[in-house]
Amino acid sequence: MGDICQFSRASASAERSDAEPLALGFITNATSDTKGNVGQEKRPLRERLVVNREASRIKRMKTAVGHAARLLHFDAHTERNAGLWNKKFITLTYADVDGWEPGHFSAFRKAMREWCARRRVRLRYVWVAELQKRGALHYHVVVWLPKGKFLPHADAQGWWPHGMTNIVTAQSPIGYITKYASKTTADQARNYPRGARMCGHGGLQPEGRRHVRYWQAPMWVRDALTGRADIRKVSGGYMDKFTGEFLPSPWRVVVGAGGQVWAYRIDQQPTELAA
Template structure:
């Protein structure tokens, strides 16, 4: 039996995909940290009961648990809505790009070019929430006139000078040339930059990942009120359902099944197809200082 030859590009793509999934699962390490801290406190209390011993808590983060430590208070865990927003943004961007690539590969992906467009405001305070939608609407109209469906994924970033700019990934048939946004009037608010990604899907993900790695809670706070952090388009109904499924909590996915259309609703989650409702075991409250706390009610 002849050994199967390994395709280096597929190996790199698989490694990049595994790294992206690991980054998405990193916040769940907080649960592991919580259990480890509880065990350490229990051991310290036991040691304190023995004569001549002093209780010591190990407060070092350690290399096994990346990220900040959650704050706990009387059985409650603090929730950072901005960090949660960034986690959802990374998950949505990764899955939407993966689904766009897989969809194009089935229809002859070699006939498409991957473009990376940056849209920047000239004025720091020139942002308006409808600007990115106007640019994408113009691009979709341009694509419809050329008889193809435009697929795209975008993220918003706040520059050091305080102005917002957008990074947009688009998939364009190789026979067409996308107009430059600021020259054509598609982006009248400043300037733009267009780059053709030459190393395929792996290069596109690597190109965008350096921007996603900079997006944290501080960047989410810096966004103006009403500003969206990410978006995508061109996916069919089943692909949008899959993204909602992937972004739902693990225990909700297990309860509702692989083919559920999971929607967040008041008090939990539901499957839009079957109508099955799953109540959340967590309750959320906001204290006087504005902090958000999650806890499981007793009993």
């Protein structure tokens, strides 16, 4: 649990009614009323926070897309023939609103990767999945290729037999892809097909992938492990793969009866209820 989640503060006594049982594994120390309980000791109240799962997912997506695009662009332009790059923006659309199935986009990536491998070209790309107004998922992909290398149209090539594709030159590849990453709303995120990923990237060197993991980690982890760490999420917290240092998470998450997700800090000092 970390700062990538967006929270709204609320007291435990206001969140819970007699008709709504507490989530399994969460015990409140609060008492809402003392009438009829003369002599009963008031117990401390631990503050809980509402977790907006969709907003958290979108924030992780924006972080990954922005940093991966910048790192790939920098990496490409520091090679021997810096500046001689053919940057393309590809759009993949579905003919049917409900045409999405697992494996469609991964098959396209595999075909693109094999095309580059046959030409001894290192493939660098970032992609974002966007939900159209009509309800269909479509993909935006930025690709960095050496000058003189041109990807074929994916639909004509048979790489994308599910609808149409479009390729244009990306004058500002980072701006293109981050713009589409920023368009997704929390309501749209709820309607993504089950199992559909929101974004991805390929072609980063190990150091670049380490940088992306660093920026996706919660702020309290980044502050504790610094930018020299290789941060990995593990059961119960985070660790630095380089040193093996483990940071237990101070957060605990519970799910209410209606599916609402709450979080609280175990290192938080409970506050006494007002008399």
